[in-house]
Amino acid sequence: MKGPFQAVPVTDKVYWVGAVDWDIRDFHGYATSRGTTYNAYLVMADKPTLIDTVKAPFADEMLARIRSVCDPKSIRYVVSNHSEMDHSGALPQALALIQPEKVLASAMGVKALQAHFHWDVPVQAVKDGETLDLGGERLTFMETRMVHWPDSMFSYLQGAGVLFSNDGFGMHLASARRFDDETPERFVEAAKYYANILLPFSDIVLALLDKVAKSGLPLKLIAPDHGPVWRREPERIVSLWAEWARQKPRNKAVVVFDTMWGSTDKLGRAAAEGLVQAGVETLVMPLRGNHRSDVATELLEAGAILVGSPTINKQLFPTVADLLSYLKGLRRKNLTGAAFGSYGWGGESIKLAQDALTEMGVATVEPVKCQYVPDAAALDAAHALGQKVAAKLKEALR
């Protein structure tokens, strides 16, 4: 049956049967400025197998694409690589229709699916390295705990060499194009995805990449659950992930702040001049115009962060508190930096920001604070702060 929503062939046996979310702009706090896709894949073996599903409201779109290839009721196995609801949300509706022989997930996935759906569906736990015979095709499972949830796993189609990598090597990008070579935005969005989703698990990512390399499995195609399928250069995204996971500092600084009456803004701009004049690539990101997830993205390939906050009622400015909480969770390593800010009387925010940076493991220089509106001396101090951070960054880069 052919309707408007059709499957897209990935190989002669594998079809993309996902959905495109053109609308979404806030993905649990991550600004998805170009939307996203939820990729599900159908493997047409003797036992047709569905790998992952889509977010619940897109179940009908996925089922329509499946129908363009086969009767959904002919699907025998359903694999859940990850229980997060953008991939599992359509499972209950799909399973009710499909009635498969088996539903399979990792051991942690079995528990997580139960904790999401509170259902009576028997889910079979597969072991790391276990292979499932699909009749003519073989699917091997690989546990990928904490990349990026405890339940996460990859599935690998032997022969065709397709790695169904779930959130691995993915990106948020709504597009009518399904492949990397058709997608000019791929590296920018892949970096944003890594910076905001994977960064805290970088040590585990490195161990996983090592495990995949040692397995000797040829990665002819990498089919993630968001964004394009990597067919032209799957090895490129794997090497970029390794580079991002190592978190080496670069000669780049991000100056991020919010402001009440423009004073912290002035200090931030003066500090940025100090960095630029010391030869550091510098980006100024006032928080009224920049989203926390874009700041995190810029930090992925940076080496320094300067955080400015005015004091409001003895506290950090709320947007700066939001950012620092977010960045602390992402655990970016190997940064140099400092806090700065303007205040009226207490000045507590500057210490709070500096303490937050120290707690994040940032190698800091002394912060700069200024009462009310900066005069020429205060602007010089902010400029010098930029230069001191630049000098400390240069040491770290040696």
Add this chain to the structure above:
Amino acid sequence: MKKYVCTPCGYVYDPAAGDPEHGVPPGTPWEQVPADWVCPVCGVGKDMFEPES
């Protein structure tokens, strides 16, 4: 010696193996694992572990 399981991620602390990469030598019983040690897989503290059943 009793093994302990990380409830969020399923990692099993085996006292015979310890966690030498994070400063816990093989043969360290659970009670002697430092209080600030965290799960090497998912990063939660000792309070999130349960004895293996």
